[in-house]
Amino acid sequence: MPTPFFVLEVALSGLLAGLLYSLVALGFVLIYKASGVFNFAQGALVLLAALVFVRATEIFDAMGPATVGFWAALLATMAVMVLVAAAIERFLLRPLVNQPPITLFMATIGLTFLIEGISQMIWGSRVYTLDLGIPDEPWIIHGLYIGKIDLFAAAVAIAMVIALAVFFQFTRIGRALRAVSDDHQAALSIGIPLNFIWVVVWSLAGMAALFAGLVWGAKLGVQFSISVVALKALPVLILGGFTSIPGVIVGGILIGVSEKLAEVFVGPVVGGAIESWFAYVLALAVLLVRPQGLFGEKIIERV
Template sequence: MGFFLETLLGGLMAGMLYSLVALGFVLIYKASGVFNFAQGAMVLFAALAMARFAEWIPKWTGLESKIAANLIAFVLAGAVMFVVAWVIERLVLRHLVNQEGATLLMATLGIAYFMEGLGQTIFGGDIYKIDIGMPKEPLFALDNLFPGGILINKEDVIAAAIAAALVVALSLFFQKTSTGRALRAVADDHQAAQSIGIPLNRIWVIVWCVAGVVALVAGMIWGSKMGVQFSLATVALRALPVVILGGLTSVPGAIIGGLIIGVGEKLSEVYLGPFVGGGIEIWFAYALALVFLLFRPQGLFGEKIIDRV
């Protein structure tokens, strides 16, 4: 029982990190109705900015406090992501208002390749480290109930708590603020939203800025765990099954989908892997997403599209 709980907790922690990356997809889709293939590049770009600023600031200012350097680096990286969002809206999205979804999709692909190249040009192509002070040592809990206790990674717990807090904040933003309601209106119909006075360009800047902050937090956490390298851009691929499962239009769906995927990967690898030679964790999420595409393509919490003729 103790080993099962340990595996379950590990899956929940991983699932929260998947949800954090998936949130970027959901945010952009809710505002523009297009799947943002640039989300992985945004995570990479934000992580590179955070890592390099944290390295440069002590040299520029003489700061000896790592906490202060990381805080300044986070603010500067956030400002960079705001500038990126403004440039994307000004140079790309503004000229694609009311265009077909396929056109916007191809635009995000172009943005992805551009951001990867720009990130390498500005920040370099080496492997960098983000050290935000999260503890690496494990914690043994419930040792009075289970022999040896349950192994819990403190870093995963803190990362999951940060992701959960961000998810709650975004949910409140979408449900309780006028800007959040405007974002949902823009997602439903660009032309109708413009006809009632919602400024589409400003809304797109806001949502890309929010998605940039989400990418920064995700990049900071994943960079702390894995190091900042260009393979970090592929972390978005791990979030694709999450948004398919939870629904492209649902913030709570991204959370539930991430938890299901995270737990499913861990449990299937531990309990089914020995019977099939292992490797289930690599493809389990995609197999589950395929099942949902066949039987419930809108996901668990997505809105079912009804075409009237």
Template sequence: MSFFLETLIGGLFAGLMYALVAIGFVLIYKASGVFNFAQGAMLLFAALVFVTLTEKGLPFAPAFALSALTMVAMAVVIERLVLRPLRNRDALTLFMATLGLSFVIEGAAQLLMGTDVHMLDLGIEDIGLDVGGLFVSQFDLAASGIALVLVAVLSIVFSRTRMGIALRAVADDTLAAQSIGIRLPQIWRIVWSVAGLVALVAGLLWGARQGVQYSLSLVTLKALPILIIGGFSSIPGAILGGLVVGASEALADIYLGPLVGGAVSPWFAYILAVAFLLVRPAGLFGDMAIERV
């Protein structure tokens, strides 16, 4: 029984880290209705900026602050050069723009910071802790705590502040929001900046786990089933979807893997997402599309 609980808890911790990646997608989708394919490249770029600064001798706090400012500056540039000219285009055009943007960001990262693999030490040891007779990873415990704090802050900001109300107005009806004086470019800059900061935190946690390398951007692919399960427009949905994916993957690898003769974690989440698409296409917390004829 203890082995089952340890596997389940480890899967839930991994799910929270997955959810942290998915939140970046949710923020931009809520503001523009566009799936930001460049989120993975932003995560990679943020982690590379941080680790490059620390390797040059900069302490953690200044390196984090400069990395955060870099992501905010990137958001301003993206809004001005990419989003503003395409403001009245359809969602497919904006999606293709973010697809091209992902290659531009990765190319810029390679040009400026090289292609070497960087080890990242956040000062959190990955050792087992005995908690009530169960062994859990200290790193997973700390990373999950950071994710929960960040989610709590974002939830308060987007539900209790004027900016959060403006974001919900833009998500519900862009033209109506603009008609009452909400400036769409400003909202986009803020949302992309916040998504960049989320990408920075997620990039540091995943970079400490896997190393800061170009395959790090592929971790965002696991956000797809999370968004399908939880809903593309819900932060709580991203959290719940991440927990479902993390726990089901961990348990399936242990109990289903031996039956099929190999690891099932690379594809099990996508099978789960397809099942949700058949039963509830909008996800657990997603908004159901209502079309009027």
């Protein structure tokens, strides 16, 4: 019979894992909230950001102190992600304005393979080590083992959600982003610069991809399988809602905790490996009851 302490330890592990998923899911929500498009390329952006940061760190470390190299690499990677966002707007989104959402979705699938292909041509396929300066050993709090990198990821995810929620709710650009999401043509008619707005939102998604890439790269190494981690963000989006930034955190926690508890307590009964598919089953159950997610906006189309 599992002790309450053991259950708490498993749940805490799941909570921290769920916040890691939330970091990846943030980028999906940002793009969907501002353009109504599901960005399948977010996982590739996570990979690209991690690769650029690792290589930039090596270059700047060779030029000076490691601490300076870290911050210089971070700023350089942010600049690269903004340039990538501008390129995506100019060459992908601008020609497809007012096209059906499925067209834009298919375009992001093509963008995924383009980013991964270019990344492999430039950096190859080897695994890079990413060191954030956070020790591997866990903190032990009243007998609970808590990974320091997991706590760092949790703090980053919560800080980003709060900052983005404030940005969308209380800033002029944030309100413009929501207007563009509702109707591209109407937003253009009242003077909202669609091209600029899309550069901003893809840049924000790039920043979310950067921080997700740093955390996942530090945990798993910077390798092409990181882009597959984005698939684990899908159940998070379904639970939290595709348009809800706070819902990303709640959805991530629910997915992380439930899959860890299911792996420990249900896995032995059904033969194990339940962690790889349980989140998708839970998301399917939520879809059947509440298609817009727990915090998503209910869409009513008038005909």
